[in-house]
Amino acid sequence: MNRAAVKMAEVDAVLQFRMSQPFDSDEIFQFADICAGPGGFTEYLLWRNRAQDGRGPRAKGFGLTLRGECDFRLNDMLMGAPEFFYPYYGPTDQSHGDIYLEDNMLGFRDLIMANTANLGVHLVTADGGFSVEGQENIQEIRSKQLYLCQALTAMLVLRSGGSFLCKLFDIFTEFSAGLMYLLYLAFDQFALFKPATSRPANSERYVICRGYRKQQSESIVQYLLLVNAEINLLKVEAVHLPQSERQDVQGLVSLDVLKADRAFSDYLTESNDTLGRMQIVGLSKIHHFYDNPGMKDTRQEDTRTECLQFWGIPDEKRGEKVLGKENPTVLISQLIGEGNMSKLLPPDASSSAKSVTADSLEKNPDFSPYEQRAIACGEVNKEVMLLYSRGNGSVLVYKPAEREAWTAPDSKSAAQRAPIPRETLLLALSVSQLKPPSYKLRVACLQILDCPILQGQNLTDKPLSDRLACIRQLCYCANFERVPLRSRLQPPVIFPVYELPSDSADSFKKLVQVQKIKGSVKPMPMLKQEDGYLFAIKGLYLFRVTRDPWRLTMSQKANKLYYFHKEGKALTCFESRPEFLPNYRQQVESMMWVDYESANDKELDVKRLLQLVDKKLNSKRN
Ligand SMILES: C[S@@+](CC[C@H](N)C(=O)[O-])C[C@H]1O[C@@H](n2cnc3c(N)ncnc32)[C@H](O)[C@@H]1O
Structure with missing residues (x-):
């Protein structure tokens, strides 16, 4: 200073x-x-x-x-x-x-x-x-x-x-x-x-x-x-x-x-x-x-x-921790002890990975809507990337679907002008959003799915709620209204899967509106966020909010969610405890992509997911 x-x-x-x-x-x-x-x-x-x-x-x-x-x-x-x-x-x-x-x-x-x-x-x-x-x-x-x-x-x-x-x-x-x-x-x-x-x-x-x-x-x-x-x-x-x-x-x-x-x-x-x-x-x-x-x-x-x-100022030389041009993988692995970048990405993001089918999900006894959350995404899973910022606008991208290496973002990507502070690692998608109130202006936006490292802090062992609070603060501090040339950062829009089929006013079903927007050939399903911005939804990323051997389900008697040990060895519990919750790596490993709309009957899409969730919930209730 x-x-x-x-x-x-x-x-x-x-x-x-x-x-x-x-x-x-x-x-x-x-x-x-x-x-x-x-x-x-x-x-x-x-x-x-x-x-x-x-x-x-x-x-x-x-x-x-x-x-x-x-x-x-x-x-x-x-x-x-x-x-x-x-x-x-x-x-x-x-x-x-x-x-x-x-x-x-x-x-x-x-x-x-x-x-x-x-x-x-x-x-x-x-x-x-x-x-x-x-x-x-x-x-x-x-x-x-x-x-x-x-x-x-x-x-x-x-x-x-x-x-x-x-x-x-x-x-x-x-x-x-x-x-x-x-x-x-x-x-x-x-x-x-x-x-x-x-x-x-x-x-x-x-x-x-x-x-x-x-x-x-x-x-x-x-x-x-x-x-x-x-x-x-x-x-x-x-x-x-x-x-x-x-x-x-x-x-x-x-x-x-x-x-x-x-x-x-x-x-x-x-x-x-x-x-x-x-x-x-x-x-x-x-x-x-x-x-x-x-x-x-x-x-x-x-x-x-x-x-x-x-x-309250540390007696250190200013900027002692200045980062050089090291490969982000080295810096990330020093900080969080993980040098394999694919372990920090959803398994189905790589080009060779297969998506889950409607059949296999239906037959999976471990799939419980109560312990799944869904992130609404404006781009498909093959576009998911890790973004590492060295500060001063130097952001590098790691996309498993492309060459497995850190590269500069391409000129159309929202990563280009994303205001990400140095020593931050994000799991994100590059999308474009329509700005309220006219919804005529397209704005480049980074949809943040998760944040394992923030300004040099390892967040991978923090529970999701802490990471989400950090992401919201990051977005609030980095987004400026009426300022040209910067990409927007957007926190994840998350819905509990068991509430997806609901018709309540702020439910997923009500928030998605199919409409014709400027530049699109056919009407698109658009989702309105809390801040009023609209984006075309391409699919949902599902993930689990519990870690093995802990599971989460609904008590029909108390009408409340409760945690239980999957082998019935320990007590059940209504309140969450740190040992029930996945860390970043466990959570990302549980991520599962669902296309918004699929022409193929066998493939899972949001419509079939909602039917399946309804079916599972009804079978639990009866
Ligand atoms: C002593 S420096 C400020 C140092 C600063 N507080 C810092 O922490 O680095 C004074 C500043 O006042 C700015 N300044 C002087 N006249 C100004 C004016 N008419 N309009 C805007 N800024 C002015 C100068 O350009 C200079 O940047």
Whole structure:
């Protein structure tokens, strides 16, 4: 992490890590990082909320910064997953990311609202600055529009109750003091803070605001938009005027009003005095060291270790775990102890494997609808693949139906632009989906069937419910609405097989609608997902949710599912226990493909499966 990221870590630690957390622990933390290139704050926030301890990732972010040499450097982001971050520069391809432009601020707000169900983000961080070499004494004046636009953008994109962290320099002018007063009014809590990691001799400090009063702040937002428009106008006019005739906005709130609020004005004066004194001490220390070149501060190493501990940052070199160009098989086998990739794929995915017939399934006494689940698939089993991400868009594909080797995805595959974080292995299908509400736009999508490795974590021994929770978090963090060029990630759509024939409103039968869609020759069975997207269903992947010798069936008496030992050796049990559940390999081994529709009578298809399930259920009931 860069120096700025460590500053962010310090502020977060001082606030008991509440800056980097959502309001509820099961929410995904959403943040905006503005004036933020190369992206150290973002890297810290994504790292703090990375997938770990068997949980999925818990943060996603949006960025606005100037293009050019200080732009985000997402490819250098080694500690956080850049796939969970979207850098925005403005509404057109030519937009440059300048926060002074109203269109950029409003476009950023619209993007964030479209992605947060109109709520806004939990945190806005702003760290804007530019070189003022030779004009250090008027850095505050030169930065006034930056102060204003950062505060304004924060108020446009924050959710109610959200927090704002913003870098400032001096706060001596009426303009800066007035802006601080407006922030003081717009938030429940307001503080000025100079982190220990900020150079002691300079004027840098941060304003920390918590508890955004969104509804009460609408008039402040409108006022700041007007002021910014005025500043932009005056800048255009100034080009044609001599220096002495140029005008500027001098203040935002009348000095009398500021002074009348004693709590605020005393706090600001006290903060300015304290930080001023600290700067004087810092400067005199520099002077002293300059005069005594041999002098050393022997406490630095200990202080560093103590600080890292307090900030919860491991004392490691950044990016020590950078992956080279090794074959994914080697990396996967190191992590999960399995070097045979076909063991991580369903047995019938290989080109030579035969599908189950309707007859054989009917005669199989071990096939119980109660312990089978079905994943609705938008592509056939021979297209199932493993995807391994090395990060930075480098995704490799292993398809048993083709050559048994890792290859780059072909140009039409959704794997091409899939936002998969590094060191992640997915079992997936590449499909296309129709986007709501018009259902005219086709979107490339990866249907994730399972996830054995997530951001370097071995999930193969976790139960399916944990892996599914991880996959949902991964999809939520990686998918961005209104963002071109990225493939969508979709969690598996799973139905209990014993409920497949049911006619209830949200049952499989009701969700599949046969309809004619643009580009298809004949009407297609389309399945609508929870998020409203539609895909053409090609079949179901069935799998077992128990592991031998444990089985699952329905107690007719209690009308509840229960587990039992298949040789009747142990007690039956209504609650699930870890030993009843398959691990990833056992589960994948039990996978069985069913085509949606087959012309051949002998082959199993969904219609015959539903009949068979009905028959099995009825025979159990009678
Ligand atoms: C000190 S750097 C930010 C460092 C960052 N927080 C990090 O952790 O890496 C200041 C940033 O402000 C950006 N900036 C300055 N003026 C800006 C403007 N008008 N609009 C958008 N970004 C601006 C610069 O381009 C630069 O990326």
